[in-house]
Amino acid sequence: MIPGLICLAITLVVYVLSKHLYRIHPRVYLSPLLITPLTLVIGLIWTQIPYETYHSGGKWLSFLLQPATIAFAVPLYKYFDVLKKHMVEILASVLTGSVVAMLSSAVLAKWMHLDSELITSLIPRSVTTPIAMNISEMIGGVPNITAVFVIMTGLLGVTLGPLVAKLFRIESEIARGVLFGTSAHGTGTSKAFEFSSLTGTISSISMIVAGLFTLVAAPVIILLLFH
Structure with missing residues (x-):
């Protein structure tokens, strides 16, 4: 569970940094929704961390999608x-x-x-x-x-x-x-x-x-x- 939480923390850090970059340079190819997954995929491949390990922490972000969708109302x-x-x-x-x-x-x-x-x-x-x-x-x-x-x-x-x-x-x-x-x-x-x-x-x-x-x-x- 600990490695999963570390992966979750890294995901949040990468997203915050990419969002800051996008605010400075608002270009489509610098969108956090593009930069974040690409960075994470490259990182997982480079470090050879199994997806299951990442998902054990990253799944909590997926759970937040449902209340976030409702919040649009x-x-x-x-x-x-x-x-x-x-x-x-x-x-x-x-x-x-x-x-x-x-x-x-x-x-x-x-x-x-x-x-x-x-x-x-x-x-x-x-x-x-x-x-x-x-x-x-x-x-x-x-x-x-x-x-x-x-x-x-x-x-x-x-x-x-x-x-x-x-x-x-x-x-x-x-x-x-x-x-x-x-x-x-x-x-x-x-x-x-x-x-x-x-x-x-x-x-x-x-x-x-x-x-x-x-x-x-x-x-x-x-x-x-x-x-």
Whole structure:
């Protein structure tokens, strides 16, 4: 347990240092969500520390994802009137984005002839980690593999999201929030709060709604694919 706690402490130190670096030089490739896992992976390989040892301490950070996700609901009260006014547009956009994300993942995976377990692990990649891992387990995937896909999706979303918003001239705070929350879950929501509090709030509600849509739709897509 002691080595695991040391790994946990190292993880926190690496994250704090990378976040400080990002504040000084706010570049996508210096994002703590990219620098921290890369540094840890390289460190584990170099020191030959087994993943099980690291996970014995690092798992506590995973447990914190669930209350952290719920905490996103706090700003919703502040902008409740705005959410109520644009609820139909938000729900329609998130539903469309969620379905497209799942179907595109499944079709691409089938086209690449991936095995069924990998396909089911890939389908819930566009929702926040705790929900994605639960969905993956429910539909027969491997939650740990799903978590990797979720991280990759989030990093890709915060990298391409600003470019997409600029290319298509998406200036509405509502539209930006839906864009980041639906496509890049918690990672995108963190990025959305950099634009404005309202954008981040819309992103957080989009992320939660996307998780609920995926929870319902993922088993149906699996049924259509393999039966």
